[in-house]
Amino acid sequence: MIDFSNGYCVVETKNLEILKDLRSKIYDEVKKIFNIKELNIDEGFNLFHNHIKNETAGSLNSKRIELIKNINKNIDITYKIYEAFEDYIVELIGPDVLGQKIANLVIQIPNDQNPGEIHRDAPANSPYEIVMWVPLVDSYGTKTMSILDYENTKINLKNLKENNNWEQLEKNVYNKSPQLDVKFGQALIFMTSLLHGAKINKEKTTRFSLNTRFKNIFAPSGLKNQLQFFKKIKESNLVKYGSHIELEELLK
Amino acid sequence: MKNFFTCIDITLTSPQPEQLSLCRQHAINNGGEVVFYGSEDLSCHEKQSFILYKLKKTDNISDVVFFTINQFCYDTKINIKLMSDIINSNYGLHFARENLIFQSNEDLYKFRVEILAYFHSFKRLSKSIK
Numbered sequence: 001m002i003d004f005s006n007g008y009c010v011v012e013t014k015n016l017e018i019l020k021d022l023r024s025k026i027y028d029e030v031k032k033i034f035n036i037k038e039l040n041i042d043e044g045f046n047l048f049h050n051h052i053k054n055e056t057a058g059s060l061n062s063k064r065i066e067l068i069k070n071i072n073k074n075i076d077i078t079y080k081i082y083e084a085f086e087d088y089i090v091e092l093i094g095p096d097v098l099g100q101k102i103a104n105l106v107i108q109i110p111n112d113q114n115p116g117e118i119h120r121d122a123p124a125n126s127p128y129e130i131v132m133w134v135p136l137v138d139s140y141g142t143k144t145m146s147i148l149d150y151e152n153t154k155i156n157l158k159n160l161k162e163n164n165n166w167e168q169l170e171k172n173v174y175n176k177s178p179q180l181d182v183k184f185g186q187a188l189i190f191m192t193s194l195l196h197g198a199k200i201n202k203e204k205t206t207r208f209s210l211n212t213r214f215k216n217i218f219a220p221s222g223l224k225n226q227l228q229f230f231k232k233i234k235e236s237n238l239v240k241y242g243s244h245i246e247l248e249e250l251l252k
Numbered sequence: 253m254k255n256f257f258t259c260i261d262i263t264l265t266s267p268q269p270e271q272l273s274l275c276r277q278h279a280i281n282n283g284g285e286v287v288f289y290g291s292e293d294l295s296c297h298e299k300q301s302f303i304l305y306k307l308k309k310t311d312n313i314s315d316v317v318f319f320t321i322n323q324f325c326y327d328t329k330i331n332i333k334l335m336s337d338i339i340n341s342n343y344g345l346h347f348a349r350e351n352l353i354f355q356s357n358e359d360l361y362k363f364r365v366e367i368l369a370y371f372h373s374f375k376r377l378s379k380s381i382k
Contacts (some may be wrong), residue, residue: 096365217365220325221373227321227350232366250332 002088008190016185018084023136023184024074026105026208028191029070033063042184046205048061049109055108068105077103081132082233089214092130092189094237096217098230103212108143108201118146118173118197120153125192128219133188136208139181143203145188146177147196151208156195162200174199190216192222254284254314254344259303261319262291263326271319271348278317278348288313298326300334307343315344321352321367322374330371335360 002009013019027041036051038044052060071077079100082089089097109117121131133145148156152172160169173195182188190196192213201207215221217232217239258275260268272289279286288310292302300323307313316338317322322332336357338345345354354360360367 098369217369218372220376221370222296223377225320225350226373227352227366227370235365239365240312243368246368247332247361247364250329251336252333 002091002189004092004189006151007153007194008147008188009088010180010182010186010188010218011085012186013084014087014231015084018080019134022077022080022084025075026071026077026136026210029067029074030208033067033070038126040138045208047190048107048206048208052109057172064105064107068102071105072102077210078214079230079233081134081187081210081212082214084134085132086191088187088189089130089132093128093214093216093219095227095234095236097214097233098217098226099214099233100212101229101231105211106198106207106209106211108198108207108209110201110204111207112201115198115200118170118195120193120195122192122222124223125213126215126220126222126224127193128207128248129192129211129213129222131190131192131211133182133190133243134210134212135182136210137185137205138183139182139207139209141203142199143201143207144180144182145196145198145207146174147180147188147190148176148192150191152176153193153195169195170197174196211249253349254279254282255287255312256284256346257288257290257307257310257316257343258286259316259318259323260289260291261323262294262297264319273318274348275319278346278351279315282315282346282353284288284315286317292323300324300331303338303340304334307338308341313343315346317346317348319347320349321370323346325371325374330367332360332367348376 002011023041027044030036034051036044047144082099084099106116136207156169156172217235256279258272260271260275276286290306292300296302301371307316324335335345335354339357339360
């Protein structure tokens with residue numbers, strides 16, 4: 001059983017080969033788009049910033065967008081992540097699973113002044129979704145994710161409403177967040193309604209991480225159109241047969 | 253080249269040209285062009301009495317693109333019967349916003365779990381927003 005009492009947990013894949021294969025395919029695209037010759041995947045990701053020193057911000061962003069487009073076109077990232085962490089996902093949301101169509105890739109180079117700002121996904125996402133945050137390199141120190149547990153998220157949102165002080169909220173998230181070292185082969189799973197974000201990466205290496213979302217097929221959706229953002233990953237026999245019966249009734 | 257009839261969602265507050273633009277783009281992406289425009293009347297948009305009647309009396313239409321699958325969810329039950337009737341009348345059935353295409357009843361059957369789950373979720377959400 002996973003301990004999800006705080007609304008998040010760090011879990012280890014039971015099938016590292018799937019993640020290694022996924023990482024390798026993503027690295028192939030990175031090499032192609034950024035013209036990187038390094039053969040060692042770990043070195044290539046961690047020292048990515050050394051290869052892009054001459055890129056302008058505009059060109060870097062265009063290539064990043066091209067990379068996300070290409071990897072999602074060529075690899076079913078969400079399904080791979082599902083396979084790598086299936087037991088945990090099914091334990092949390094059940095056997096009837098929707099997964100995000102397009103997975104996100106985040107590249108956090110050292111001293112990048114624009115890390116992922118503090119936010120929560122739900123609302124507008126459904127609070128019944130889970131986020132899978134999957135680093136492609138070992139993530140530690142300031143290179144990892146900051147996250148508030150459920151109780152502290154509630155307290156801080158209440159304070160924000162009363163004081164309207166976003167700077168204070170940001171400080172609190174960073175101060176109260178546990179140090180979550182997440183190695184390659186592990187994933188951070190968390191509720192979409194938790195406050196989370198990233199600090200400026202003060203480590204000497206670059207972080208590459210994936211994130212995608214899963215929800216039960218029949219769990220209430222958020223404001224995002226479920227058919228637009230999600231696809232079916234797996235269904236139980238019960239839902240397979242139940243939906244057959246419902247369809248037959250509707251077609252009468 | 254496929255000839256599309258487009259049927260926008262009359263209930264939405266978003267500008268109709270935006271809906272049409274997405275529908276046109278969907279038609280182009282799927283090897284066709286929009287040649288006729290229309291929408292349900294507000295008085296019958298839940299039952300969708302207009303669209304199949306109109307399709308049948310319009311010549312040279314191969315496909316119909318709706319702005320969203322929500323247009324089939326405004327009644328008390330999802331109007332999957334109409335989806336099936338459109339397909340049985342030999343029209344390709346498309347939804348621009350969700351980027352969905354159904355060419356056969358088999359396509360519809362294979363996607364039944366997603367559609368039915370979406371309908372239940374849509375109704376629940378509509379209720380909570382009201």
